[in-house]
Amino acid sequence: MHFSIPSRSADQTTLPGSPSFKAKSRASSYHGFYSLSFFIRLRSLIFDLVTSAQSATAPEKKRQSARRRLVLLTLTLFAAVMVFVTIMYLLFANITTSDPAGHHVVLVLGLDSKNYKEDYLGRIVENRREYADAQKYGLYVRNISDFKDMVHDAAKPGWYKLPLMRSAMRDNPGSTYFWYLDQNAIIMNPNLNIESHITETKRLNSLALRDIPVVPPDSNIRTYRHVPADRMKFIISQDHEGFQTGSFILKNGEYSRYVLDAWFDKLYQEYKFQKDEKSALEHLAQWHPTVLSKMAVIPQRIFNAYPNGVGDSTYQDGDFVASLAGCNTPERSCVREFERLWDNRGRVVN
Template sequence: MQFAVPPRKGPVAPPSTRSSSLTFQRRKQLKTITTLSIALFTLFLLLSQLFYSSTETAAAARGTPGLVIVTVLDHTLYGDHYLQKIIKNREHYAQRHGYTNFFANLSDYDSYIGYAPRSWGIVPVLRHAMAKHPSSTYFFHLDAHALFMDPSKTLDAHLLNKHRLEALMRRDVPIVPPDSIIKTFSHLRSDDIDLMITTDAEDLSTGSFVLRQGDFARFFLDTWFDPLYRSYNFAKAETHTLEHVVQWHPTALARLALIPQRVINAYSKDSPSAGVDGTYKDGDLVIRFFGCDTDPERNCERELDPYYSLWAKKLKFE
């Protein structure tokens, strides 16, 4: 009797051996993918940083894009020929250094000013400029009757640079010349400052100052424009109100830096009340024809023309 013999089978790998092989391959693939992902992400970060640095460097070379030059123009009193000279001067300076201009027609703000003197218009104009440029840091209000005379100077290096401002700050001096009992704080540093302003021989000068956007700026402009102050009928309207605010509100005084007049506010030779060393000299950043619009014996356009021609001549030799 014969019995069937089952055929021989080759060796069969244990299930665990095959599973281990698949797991190893999968781990190897995941490791490769992870390594490549990390390498690509690192490369992306490096390229982004390089791009950002080059963009930042280019912006620094142009100036501070976050600076806005604010000019209030009264079209009811002055013709286009005169105003266009002022606008052209501002536009050239801003374009050269990467700044922005904000030109305001004073008549557009009459409803905010009400029955107060129209010189109050600078406050709602500044608020409007800040609302229009919420990402900008500095706002330089410069009176319309003024010209940039040295276009090569940037406001960054001339005033806003931390070390430059530190050197310019006038400490422990009367807020209102010549002998106000309230003086600038002696302990302040440039990082504390939100308002940079000058005085002439008699007053704080509202015709040329720099304000940094932020919580203080909003508080400051709201306080300055308070209806109660506008109803006081101060002899010099917004100027005397400003002096009252900074002398009796320590919050304002603690954010203010007085700087020498000629830095941003040099007066023309025909302007009254220039402070000590406050009259324009060749090489100053700006010249301001202070009082040319209130003195019937003076003419703003006639005073401005020779300096405008001098400025235009400088451009040809650059």
């Protein structure tokens, strides 16, 4: 299953060896070829003018001389323009450009059709589509089975979100933010937009939790105190146990692609982490300053509240998102909690 509303960019950053890079190289070569053929035709034209002038009578030579000067002036100006355009093309052909028609934010959703009923998944897709349409965001939906050959242990579904996010970025190169939200979460307040609620610089600067343990309650590695919000490209929250990867935002760019690739490394997948991909991310944040230096840890209720949370993480009416993480225990009922939240979710205000 694959639903997507992709945003296509007119261009994108490319590396040597990639298909798009080779296509650009060929385009540059063709442009240079056309310029060279133009000068060959120009030389041929000048030669014809000179030859015809040698066999003409005196009055004809006078008229041809005036006409020749006009033609040569026109061709010289045209040639100068062609040379300038060719040089500019060869110099700047590979600069990244943004597609003004691209969605600023793309919602990313992975569906587990093996372990979840079709009716449930249909309502989750409806929830995301309603929100995306209201905010004019993109929606990228894939079945996680599409990535089964990439995940080391298919029994650990938390890993699927990483190639899913990488795929969303590849298919929407012109978009700026990618918000991954687990299928066990409901957007409860669709009238909040990502920009004003989270990513706008002043807002994010006020939300970022500084100098707190990366792994609560007492990790020696703490979030940075003085990183400005405009440098933060990875937005995530914590609960009392650590990072909660059921909801996070990445800003498109080299840093985010690096984080996803490093996080999904086969070594981490094979290692016996206690909390699978969550522990792997905590390891990266603690031991790789490159990752932590651009992370923003924000309060959990901002975009990943728990109905059965602890303290400030507990969902309250009007909150943006309610997550059912951990509902499949004897003490709780995922179905009952979902139905209650679904019936009480907010609707789009036109």
